[in-house]
Amino acid sequence: MTSTRDILLDYRDVAVGYAGNAVVAGASLELRAGEVVGLVGPNGAGKSTLLRAVTGDAELLAGTLKIAGADSHVLAPLERARLVGVVPQQVTAAFSLPARDFVEMGRHARLPRFASLGKHDRNVVDEALVLTDTARLADKPTDELSGGDLQRLSLAQALAQEPQVLLLDEPVSHLDLNHRLQILDLVRLLAADKGIGVLAVFHDLDLAARYSDRIAVVAEGRIGAAETPERAITAESLRTVFGVRAVVGTDPVTGAVSVTPVLRDGAVASHSRGSVLIIGGSGCAAPLMRRLVLSGWQASAGALNVGDADQVLAEALGVRYASIPPFAPMDEDAAAAVASLATDADAVVVCQVPFGHGNVANLAAAAAAARAGKHVVLVGDIEGRDFTGGVAESLWREALDAGAVIAPDDDGAEAALVSFSEGGKR
Amino acid sequence: MNPRRHPPLALVLAALAATLVAAMAAGVALGAVPVAPADTLTAIGRALRGASGGLADTLVVSVRLPRVVLAALVGASLAGAGALYQALFKNPLADPYILGVSSGAGLGAMAAIVATAGATALRFGLVPLAAFAGAALTMLLVVRLASHRGRLDPTSLLLAGVAISYTLAAVTSFLMVVAREQMAAIVYWMMGGLSGASWPYVGMVVPMFLLGIAVPLLTTRELNLMLLGDERAGHLGLSVERFKLLTLASASLLTAAAVSVAGLIGFVGLMVPHMVRLVLGPDHRRLLPASLLAGAIVLVLADLVARTVIAPIEIPVGIVTAVFGGPFFVWLLVRGRTR
Numbered sequence: 001m002t003s004t005r006d007i008l009l010d011y012r013d014v015a016v017g018y019a020g021n022a023v024v025a026g027a028s029l030e031l032r033a034g035e036v037v038g039l040v041g042p043n044g045a046g047k048s049t050l051l052r053a054v055t056g057d058a059e060l061l062a063g064t065l066k067i068a069g070a071d072s073h074v075l076a077p078l079e080r081a082r083l084v085g086v087v088p089q090q091v092t093a094a095f096s097l098p099a100r101d102f103v104e105m106g107r108h109a110r111l112p113r114f115a116s117l118g119k120h121d122r123n124v125v126d127e128a129l130v131l132t133d134t135a136r137l138a139d140k141p142t143d144e145l146s147g148g149d150l151q152r153l154s155l156a157q158a159l160a161q162e163p164q165v166l167l168l169d170e171p172v173s174h175l176d177l178n179h180r181l182q183i184l185d186l187v188r189l190l191a192a193d194k195g196i197g198v199l200a201v202f203h204d205l206d207l208a209a210r211y212s213d214r215i216a217v218v219a220e221g222r223i224g225a226a227e228t229p230e231r232a233i234t235a236e237s238l239r240t241v242f243g244v245r246a247v248v249g250t251d252p253v254t255g256a257v258s259v260t261p262v263l264r265d266g267a268v269a270s271h272s273r274g275s276v277l278i279i280g281g282s283g284c285a286a287p288l289m290r291r292l293v294l295s296g297w298q299a300s301a302g303a304l305n306v307g308d309a310d311q312v313l314a315e316a317l318g319v320r321y322a323s324i325p326p327f328a329p330m331d332e333d334a335a336a337a338v339a340s341l342a343t344d345a346d347a348v349v350v351c352q353v354p355f356g357h358g359n360v361a362n363l364a365a366a367a368a369a370a371r372a373g374k375h376v377v378l379v380g381d382i383e384g385r386d387f388t389g390g391v392a393e394s395l396w397r398e399a400l401d402a403g404a405v406i407a408p409d410d411d412g413a414e415a416a417l418v419s420f421s422e423g424g425k426r
Numbered sequence: 427m428n429p430r431r432h433p434p435l436a437l438v439l440a441a442l443a444a445t446l447v448a449a450m451a452a453g454v455a456l457g458a459v460p461v462a463p464a465d466t467l468t469a470i471g472r473a474l475r476g477a478s479g480g481l482a483d484t485l486v487v488s489v490r491l492p493r494v495v496l497a498a499l500v501g502a503s504l505a506g507a508g509a510l511y512q513a514l515f516k517n518p519l520a521d522p523y524i525l526g527v528s529s530g531a532g533l534g535a536m537a538a539i540v541a542t543a544g545a546t547a548l549r550f551g552l553v554p555l556a557a558f559a560g561a562a563l564t565m566l567l568v569v570r571l572a573s574h575r576g577r578l579d580p581t582s583l584l585l586a587g588v589a590i591s592y593t594l595a596a597v598t599s600f601l602m603v604v605a606r607e608q609m610a611a612i613v614y615w616m617m618g619g620l621s622g623a624s625w626p627y628v629g630m631v632v633p634m635f636l637l638g639i640a641v642p643l644l645t646t647r648e649l650n651l652m653l654l655g656d657e658r659a660g661h662l663g664l665s666v667e668r669f670k671l672l673t674l675a676s677a678s679l680l681t682a683a684a685v686s687v688a689g690l691i692g693f694v695g696l697m698v699p700h701m702v703r704l705v706l707g708p709d710h711r712r713l714l715p716a717s718l719l720a721g722a723i724v725l726v727l728a729d730l731v732a733r734t735v736i737a738p739i740e741i742p743v744g745i746v747t748a749v750f751g752g753p754f755f756v757w758l759l760v761r762g763r764t765r
Contacts (some may be wrong), residue, residue, distance in 0.1 A: 055660070081663030092654055107664060146637050157662075
């Protein structure tokens with residue numbers, strides 16, 4: 001259990017905004033010493049405004065905000081600067097002032113009035129420069145530095161404040177991959193070693209998940225509870241908050257939540273095209289599935305093994321599909337499920353999947369659909385992908401005989417589907 | 427230990443101080459009647475002992491010496507005010523003349539002159555106060571006009587300054603017409619001149635100058651924070667609004683000091699901090715003291731030119747600074763555009 005003393009930021013039912021208008025309302029959040037809390041959410045949702053409540057740049061309209069136990073509005077700028085360091089989204093160069101002087105400005109709140117920097121101050125500045133990998137820039141004028149350099153110097157400046165709380169507003173937006181990881185690793189280290197509490201706005205969800213202990217989703221002026229990345233970032237939350245259908249998985253190397261956006265809800269064509277059953281597997285149906293969903297088709301998918309790339313995508317897209325356990329062959333239940341999906345669909349597309357004994361039932365369902373008078377499109381050629389000793393090939397021919405058409409590729413398949421839907425029933 | 431691209435401050439200040447002394451010496455020695463440096467020293471010595479001397483002594487002690495001292499003080503005040511405005515507004519084109527503050531101070535001072543016509547004793551107390559009031563009010567008005575939703579737009583700031591200057595010039599002209607008998611004096615004063623310099627004027631400026639420059643010299647670190655913008659300065663612990671108000675008051679006081687005794691002298695506040703920045707960089711711990719000295723040097727020399735270039739006729743020093751300052755301003759504009 002953490003004692004109340006360790007709570008560095010305590011938002012209680014806070015409303016915060018500008019000129020009397022709340023941007024975020026009813027916000028409650030605790031930031032404890034030594035933890036990194038990430039804020040994610042769409043642009044304009046109020047993430048930065050939540051940070052700006054702490055710096056005093058936005059107005060606290062309701063509720064209480066305590067910074068290291070002190071009420072936010074009683075803190076004078078000097079006291080606040082000893083508690084809170086900020087790395088802003090956009091860093092302004094201080095004309096041709098050398099980088100070291102820029103970082104030394106962070107000591108302002110720690111210096112007695114009219115005093116100049118002492119030995120301890122210089123040591124703190126040196127350490128900040130080394131930690132942020134900016135020591136070699138010390139003598140360069142800030143107005144000649146890149147955005148990434150300025151961002152790291154800005155972190156150095158904030159570290160020179162020796163703060164208990166670090167507020168990071170998209171701290172790595174201008175950094176290359178190497179420095180991105182370096183700075184975020186440093187932030188984690190500072191949290192662990194110095195007990196600094198870090199509240200950071202992230203745009204990159206993967207980075208947020210990888211570097212945050214807890215994540216709070218901010219959307220439409222509301223903040224959700226801060227939870228573990230696994231609980232905060234789900235396909236469902238991404239769809240409601242961002243309007244994006246995404247595959248949420250686990251990065252095999254870092255073990256962190258990883259997000260692959262698949263498509264935006266807003267990009268899906270508004271007119272409905274009709275329904276189509278897509279038969280695929282091993283990821284060969286994924287491009288066509290995404291494409292058909294985008295152009296307004298009501299898609300479903302033939303029996304897919306759980307964990308298969310096509311299955312993951314179908315899940316993310318919210319496409320109905322018949323599922324079979326990982327690596328298992330189709331059983332009778334699965335074959336029946338596919339057959340029922342085929343019955344519900346206006347058309348069936350068979351992708352260029354290799355057929356073995358485990359999945360040839362999918363092709364059988366397609367042939368049956370052709371015989372039943374459905375539009376069936378066969379993509380490519382059966383040549384070279386029949387591993388059933390002829391069963392697949394004969395089903396293929398059977399389908400053709402029943403009126404199925406051949407499309408050379410995904411483009412052809414979509415064109416054929418469009419001509420079916422425009423030409424009406426066969 | 428802490429290598430810099432710029433020369434050490436002590437060295438620069440010493441060099442500037444030496445140059446100022448030399449310029450002031452030249453200012454005393456040169457003119458319609460040249461005075462040898464040795465004679466200048468003996469005249470000053472005699473005056474300090476209370477002994478009386480000849481006509482040359484009077485020329486040195488009562489005319490030229492107060493004049494160069496006044497020129498130095500006015501130059502320092504204007505350069506200091508310019509450096510402060512430039513820091514506060516993060517705008518290299520800001521200076522008391524362009525922002526309209528000089529005109530405001532001028533109108534205040536002139537109103538005081540007209541109101542105290544014939545009452546010279548009152549004038550020395552009232553003119554600086556009225557000039558400060560005029561400067562401060564104009565500054566507030568210009569900032570107000572140039573602000574939109576709490577943001578100060580740099581272009582609007584300059585435009586508002588120019589617009590206010592014109593308006594105030596109209597009011598000033600009106601005052602001139604009303605107070606016809608003092609018109610010549612007022613016109614000459616408006617063009618900016620030091621010909622009326624005397625020790626009482628010096629006595630009037632010194633306290634204003636000291637009061638105006640004290641806070642800025644003690645808060646150069648805070649002025650540096652302002653280079654980062656209001657928001658960042660606040661994050662690093664500066665009470666931004668209070669500091670701005672204090673600095674604006676200081677800059678207005680410096681402007682009022684200069685305008686009270688020397689009328690409208692333009693471009694010193696613009697040029698000097700700029701030239702110093704080119705050599706010393708934007709750090710106010712260096713920029714501000716160096717600008718004060720450089721401003722003093724520039725105005726002492728400009729006044730020397732004004733007195734001697736078509737001697738025995740003396741031209742207002744404001745014309746000399748404008749001849750150099752106008753093109754400099756244009757150069758800044760063009761350079762700012764090409765960058």
